[in-house]
Amino acid sequence: MTTEKKSEKDATQKRQRGKxxxxxxxxxxxQYAQTGYALDLHPAHVIRKAHQRATLRFQQVMAGEDLSPTQFAALATILKHGEVSQNHLGRLTAMDPSTxxxxxxxLLKHGLITRSASDTDQRLSMIA
Known part of the structure; x- marks a missing residue:
């Protein structure tokens, strides 16, 4: 194996290990020439473009309102499901606990929701 091929192989192996x-x-x-990569067809690129358009549309519709798309998703989910625990709301909206x-x-600060302890489990915060 030539020195050049060995160094290319080593570099490829290191990249695969993230080093x-x-x-x-x-x-x-x-690599681009070898793979024929088509950015416009890549699922991640298509999803990113769709997300950008959806965000722009949301901003147009909600202009003047002080709600982020994430806050709106939480409110819409509460309206759909009624009173839910904060934990369950996070799962329904695909948000991690800190988010x-x-x-x-x-939302509490703006008076858009209420929070109370669960009647059955005092560890749960119920959101309505």
């Missing part, structure tokens, strides 16, 4: 330096411009162009906690704090 290699970034690719050079030439290496990126070479749903921040969202609830902001």
């Amino acid at each position: 290699a330096p970034p690719l050079s411009r030439e290496q990126v162009l070479q 749903i906690s921040i969202v609830m704090r902001k």
